[in-house]
Amino acid sequence: MRLVQITDCHLYANPDAQSRKGLPLRQLHAVLERARALRPDVVLVTGDVSQDETSASYRHAFEAFSGFDCPWFWFTGNHDRAQLMTDLHEIHDEVDLDHWRLLILDTQVPGQVHGELGQTQLQELAWRLEEDDRPTLLAMHHPPVEVGSAWMDAIGLTDREALWQTLAAYGQVRGIVFGHIHQAFAARHASPFGEIAVYGCPSTSDQFLGGSPEFAVDEASRPGLRVVDLEGDRFSTWVERVDV
Numbered sequence: 001m002r003l004v005q006i007t008d009c010h011l012y013a014n015p016d017a018q019s020r021k022g023l024p025l026r027q028l029h030a031v032l033e034r035a036r037a038l039r040p041d042v043v044l045v046t047g048d049v050s051q052d053e054t055s056a057s058y059r060h061a062f063e064a065f066s067g068f069d070c071p072w073f074w075f076t077g078n079h080d081r082a083q084l085m086t087d088l089h090e091i092h093d094e095v096d097l098d099h100w101r102l103l104i105l106d107t108q109v110p111g112q113v114h115g116e117l118g119q120t121q122l123q124e125l126a127w128r129l130e131e132d133d134r135p136t137l138l139a140m141h142h143p144p145v146e147v148g149s150a151w152m153d154a155i156g157l158t159d160r161e162a163l164w165q166t167l168a169a170y171g172q173v174r175g176i177v178f179g180h181i182h183q184a185f186a187a188r189h190a191s192p193f194g195e196i197a198v199y200g201c202p203s204t205s206d207q208f209l210g211g212s213p214e215f216a217v218d219e220a221s222r223p224g225l226r227v228v229d230l231e232g233d234r235f236s237t238w239v240e241r242v243d244v
Helices: 024-037 055-065 082-086 119-130 160-167
Strands: 002-006 042-045 072-074 094-097 100-104 136-140 173-178 185-191 194-200 224-231 234-241
Touching: 002 024, 024 055, 024 224, 042 055, 042 094, 055 072, 055 082, 100 119, 119 160, 160 185, 173 224, 173 234
Parallel strands: 002 042, 042 072, 100 136, 136 173, 173 194
Antiparallel strands: 002 224, 094 100, 185 194, 224 234
């Protein structure tokens, strides 16, 4: 089972609009061309689909993602408007991956850049993990760990410690994938059942400079995607970059 993660497209209504360093829609199409060549079974879009929060920007994304021969799923980041997305394509909170399951968590705080899960959603996560012990991946927009950039860590997941306390009771969670940081990232978080792998993904638009204390664009990095291969009770993952 192969999952491909796409994130942080930041599209505009104008298909020729520029971002800080590139052309978001053109770059998205280049990344998706590479993604199709990887023959995914599932495509997951982890938020910030739009930059200007317009119906037209989501239409561009919907038409691009609909070119896949496999199911695709999306959910909101801090820049997104959920209703405009669901008008085109349903937002799911779970994806059945045969031997695995993917649970999607909503970290959006309307009108804010940072993310939060909240006590209600954390309790629901515990219930969902109680009912099914299959190997599990979690997906969310905001990073559940510090990533080493002061400005980004300030707008990450504010209740990440509560998330890790919730997960401490369940051994089936193998990894977490997220967006928001516009860069490749890998870490491991200790739990009573062993380490949980945590992965960030390059954006299809601009890349952020890792380790920078202040906001900075990484002009040397290229757009990309993350591949996750699920095999038995284990998974492997890597990042692929795309020339534009």
